[in-house]
Amino acid sequence: MLGLKLPTDPRWAHIAEGNMEEILTDHAWCEQKAATNAITIIINNSELSDLVTDLLILAKEELDHFEQVHNVIKSMGWVLGRERKDNYVNELAKFMQKGGSRNASLVDRLLFSAMIEARSCERFRVLSTSLKNKALAQFYHTLMISEAGHYTLFIGYARKYSMAVDVDQRWLEWLSYEASIMENYSKQESIHG
Numbered sequence: 001m002l003g004l005k006l007p008t009d010p011r012w013a014h015i016a017e018g019n020m021e022e023i024l025t026d027h028a029w030c031e032q033k034a035a036t037n038a039i040t041i042i043i044n045n046s047e048l049s050d051l052v053t054d055l056l057i058l059a060k061e062e063l064d065h066f067e068q069v070h071n072v073i074k075s076m077g078w079v080l081g082r083e084r085k086d087n088y089v090n091e092l093a094k095f096m097q098k099g100g101s102r103n104a105s106l107v108d109r110l111l112f113s114a115m116i117e118a119r120s121c122e123r124f125r126v127l128s129t130s131l132k133n134k135a136l137a138q139f140y141h142t143l144m145i146s147e148a149g150h151y152t153l154f155i156g157y158a159r160k161y162s163m164a165v166d167v168d169q170r171w172l173e174w175l176s177y178e179a180s181i182m183e184n185y186s187k188q189e190s191i192h193g
Contacts, residue, residue, distance in 0.1 A: 003171075004119065004179070006183065007122065008186050009187075010126075013131075014130075018189070022081070024076075025081035027069050028080055032062070034116070035062035039055075041109060041110070041113070042059075044109075051157055061150075068139075086192055088181070091181045096108045096112050103161065103165075106161060107158045107162045107165045110155075110158035111155070111158050114150075114155045114174075115178055116192075117150040121150075124140045124141070125140075125141075127140040
């Protein structure tokens with residue numbers, strides 16, 4: 001379904017499990033940034049009522065995930081660490097087309113968002129099948145399903161609102177670009193790292 005061209009290196013699961021405190025802190029901030037991204041899309045496209053309605057729901061869900069991750073952190077006796085820079089997302093952002101029409105910018109922002117959700121979904125699947133802590137594995141399984149829904153939502157709106165962009169072709173370009181940057185990842189204790 002996701003079409004990712006480069007799966008996560010299986011060694012990443014061991015890196016992640018070796019420092020779940022860091023993974024959970026990074027994950028919490030990823031959820032916050034996902035909520036902020038949805039709000040930014042709303043701000044820039046407030047005239048698209050259906051998009052606004054669905055992204056409001058998504059933003060609330062992402063904030064709920066932030067709270068859930070924070071609760072897991074607290075339940076383990078840890079404290080939410082400081083916000084982390086997400087190099088993966090920053091590299092993806094470089095691929096967004098600059099200039100062009102407002103519509104093309106919206107479509108590319110939606111595809112950028114879908115790409116992040118797709119990779120997060122894939123990473124959560126890895127965690128759900130690899131973690132020895134069964135409660136955490138189930139937690140990540142639940143979040144994996146949610147991320148798949150977010151991916152589908154973003155792709156669906158990209159197709160719906162595309163006026164001049166070949167969404168399928170552009171998505172293939174996103175998948176190729178993402179695979180090229182993923183060659184440098186799966187080595188750090190972060191959700192996308």
